[in-house]
Amino acid sequence: MAEMLTTADGIPLKAALARAQSRARRKALFLVLPLLIFTLLSFVLPIGAMMARSVHNPEFVASTDRGTGAVTPIMQNLKGWFDANPLGTEPDEAAYAALVADLAHLQETKASGSAGTRINYDLPGTLSLFKSGARGAGKLEPPFKESLLADDARWGDPKLWQAMRAATAGVTADFYLAALDRTRAADGSIVQAEENRQIYIKLFLRTFGLSALITFVCLLLAFPVAHLLATLPMAKSNLLMILVLLPFWTSLLVRTSAWMVLLQEQGVLNDSLVGLGLITEDQRLAMMYNTTGTIIAMTHILLPFMILPLYSVMRTIKPSYVRAARSLGATSWTAFRRVYLPQTLPGIGAGGLLVFILAVGYYITPALVGGASGRLISNMIADHMNDTLNWSLAAALSAILLAAVLILYWLYDRLVGIDKLKLG
């Protein structure tokens, strides 16, 4: 048995080592602490809050005063009835009585907007129903079922009751269902949304498809440029690098509007083509406000994100590798394919991942040049944030986008290995 090792003054070696290392660790922690706190406050917390919102929306059961921020519970009678009666129970007189009492309460607290808006997400047109229902609720006489239905037959719609039941629940997956073009039938089962309301899956697919295409075009354009940058003498490659980076120093809006000037129907490119007689006046190409415009402008904007990682990888590939391949008898194409290209894979992976992830979430450019056919999922999320104010749906869409990107990242790790990623 070896006796326990101690330092010169008798402290056990392990304890001394732990103490010495903990000091260094504490110091390191202090150094990263500012960034840690910043990341927590500006990144983890907001994303967490957004995620929470995508599954939890209390608007139907709690009205928030926009001025004071005070929260008033609403629709509590109906919530009580839903809690007491399981899913599938036919709404009886008690349910209607609870509903009418709640509607009257909505009128008192001026909260019909909050509750109505929440149901309106699921059943468009119900906001006005709630508003008029709240206005008339005070005058209704029992039996409430008959009088309410006499007032507006839509109150008897089983879908409405299903939506209200779902909205009283604390946590709901309904926004995710909506984001995937699904909805709940009256009996609570999940069904496809109506044909004309199926937009999100199509939009997701278009977003991923376009992003993949843009990533591929970026790769094709960036590869030779990055190779040139990596092989030219320093002075020349620096100059070229400035040209590559120039777009970074120009406002995104300026760049996008420049493309609009160039590509629109009465734009520079079309004018030149007509002027050269290559096309006639009525054959002017539609390159703006459609998918083509989005692809061109986004490829241009994202190109540096492909060039830079490629360049940083290519610069480390010594020319002697290709020379060795050539001297061993490989044609220049074989040397490229079997020796050079495999060594650029970390750069291709990094650039591809970077461009794809940026493209998937791109918002301004498609909004400006995309028109109707070039819109991406991010524009829809922005719509829900700014116009319809359905933040929960926006959060659900964003969460799906985030999950897709994470899955992609995971796949990359499994196939290539994250440790091989080289961003510059």
Add this chain to the structure above:
Amino acid sequence: MADGAQSDAFVAFEHVQKSYDGVSLVVKDLNLSIAKGEFLTMLGPSGSGKTTCLMMLAGFETATHGEIRLAGRPINQVPPHKRGIGMVFQNYALFPHMTVGENLAFPLEVRGMGKDERESRIKRALDMVQMGAFAHRRPAQLSGGQQQRIALARALVFDPELVLMDEPLGALDKQLREHMQFEIKHLHERLGITVVYVTHDQGEALTMSDRIAVFNDGKIQQLAPPADLYERPDNSFVAQFIGENNKLPGTIEELSGGKALVRLATGEVIDATPVNVTAKGQATLVSVRPERVEFKPEMMPQGAHMIDAEVLEVIYMGDILRARLKVAGTEDFVMKMRNTLGQTRLDAGQKIKVGWHPQDARALDPV
């Protein structure tokens, strides 16, 4: 074998010139023939044009002027992959994304060789460099010396008749380098291949080569077997570049019958062998190897001129003692003494007389 074109030369450079910028020549009118089976080393300081010559031979640089021939065939227009020349690069250039086995398979695959023959050849090549057990490793998992062996095996696996080596041992430590020198030398003898070897390490060049071409300033300064190069340098550059040399400036006093009398700066007159001096009164540098300098009268060679010297310092170097002397006004005159049991120990400040055989004093051009 003389310089210039010879029909039986395996590799021939004929009036080859190379310029990168169109202003200056990196290689100036190079003429060199290399016989089949020869081990030729291009030795020179960096920027002397030796690597450029190798690259032109390999096909990675094109000659600005002149012709390069391989086995009688002009190869100026032949792309590198069709030259069939094996090459070992400075940092080995082993493909990092392939295993050792795949690295060796590469030249065989691009030649369309079948799997069975590939495997037997790879095995043979790996066994040749004693690396048979490493076929499945990645280059990054090998030590520098092991990578070096693999690079060698890869350059030999497709049986090229000519193998180029561009400072292949530069990255190894001294002991390993010396060991690999012998291995490469033995491989060359066993396989009968022609090797063109580039290095700036003169010890390496002397150890391995059949002939050495000393490059400087884009020209071959001397092309000779190692012993000739060391003992009979043609000019001051070669004398200084190969091994250690003492230089005594002086003027030619007399020149006749392969003998010269040189008057040194301090007035002494010594015998010397003229090499590239032509006339009386010409300035010259007399070069003497440190190990050919003697100071004990009883050991002095016949006909040696004795000259006064003062010991400035003595450095103990283990196998030898190295004395720095003041001789004929020169303060960095070095004398090497074997560290034998009975060796006379000199002390700083001691006045002695030194001498050498006239054959060992070579009167060269003053640089």
